[in-house]
Amino acid sequence: MIAGVDTDLIVMGIWGLIFAIFVIKLFQSIRLVPTKSACVVERLGKYHSTLDAGFHALVPFVDKVAYVHDLKEETIDVPPQECFSSDEVNVEVDGVIYISVIDPVKASYGVTDYRYAAIQLAQTTTRSVIGTLDLDRTFEERDVISAKVVEVLDQAGATWGIRVHRYEIKNITPPETVKNAMEMQVNAERERRALLAKSEGDKQSKINRSEGIKAETINHSEGEMQRRINEAEGKAEEILAIAKATAESIERIAQVISAPGGKNVVRMQLGAQYLQQFDGLSQNASKIVLPGNMMDFEHWMDSMGLEESKD
Incomplete structure (x- = not known):
């Protein structure tokens, strides 16, 4: 039971x-x-x-x-690896791959591990591309290296069911000795550019200074020329005014002389001025020299046509 x-x-x-x-x-x-x-x-x-x-x-x-x-785009780090450039310099390079699965069947059965395969292919392609470049160009040709890796990965990705969107190099690290030499080269280039910039600045400064002096000299000369022109015009106007006044004065004197009794008036005026000259000489000098014949004044007046009028 x-x-x-x-x-x-x-x-x-x-x-x-x-x-x-x-x-x-x-x-x-x-x-x-x-x-x-x-x-x-x-x-x-x-x-x-x-x-x-x-x-x-x-x-x-x-x-x-x-x-x-x-199926989303994913980022895969490519570990650092040692590569030799064409000039036999050992550099360490690492990067990152951006990929996505486009065919799940191929990604499952076309390759054992597509991530590992993509990393290995990226490393080998990077080594081969850097081997064709010298050290200086490896820093300048990052786009070329990335494009080549993407091209190779795309060809393999058609079989693996993946698409490689881009590959970026994160670091290119040369040996310490090479790095120090490159830093010295960069510093020397910077100093050369600084000296060149300074010399260009000094040159431009001297040019600007000379241009300023030239402009100042031109302004001074133009100002001096204008001043002299103004002075000459002023003197010319003064001479014209004096000549005009003198002509008017002579004309008036002639009118006075031609008038009845005009000659006597002129003789009296000139005689007064003649005597005033002697008065001035007596005040300014201790000795006075007089003409030998005081009547010469009368003869001079007669020679000037200012004989005493009979009117």
Whole structure:
């Protein structure tokens, strides 16, 4: 009786275990695939289908999700590696790859690990490209190196089901001795440029100063010329005014002389001035020299046509 009970319990436990496994498998057969993700389903060990984003139900015990791929763009670091340039300088180069899965089936069955394969291919391509460049060009031709790596990875990516968007070199590190030599070269170039800039500045300063002196000299000369022109015009106007006044004075004197009794008036005026000259000489000198004949004045007046009028 006890043995029969034990057998029933064992059978019930086995059926319960089978039921539990069936329930678990049933729940596992229900898959909710997130956006930008893909699941590769195998049926009895063979590729069956690819599940896109959404709700999916699999056949329990027959279907299984073998691979899950993230379709978003991802970043993969390329570890540092030693490369030799064409001038036999050892440099250390590292970078980063930006890739995304475009064909989940090829990414699952075309290569064992597409990430590792992409890293290895990027390293080997970088070494081969840097081997064709000298040290100075490796710093200048980063775009060329990146473009070449992307080209090679794209060719392989068609088989691996991936797309390489870009490859960027993060660091190119030369040996310490080479780095010191490059720093000295850069410093020398900076000093040369500073000296050149200073000399150009001094040259421009001297040119500006000479231009200023030239302009100042021209302004002074033009001002002096204008001053002399103004003085000459002023003197000319003064001479003209004096001549005009003298002419008017002579004309008036002639009118006075030609008038009745005019000659006598002129003789008297000139005589008064003649005597005033002697008065001035007596005040300014202790000795006075007089003409030998005081009547010479009368003869001079007669010679001038100013003989005394009879009127």
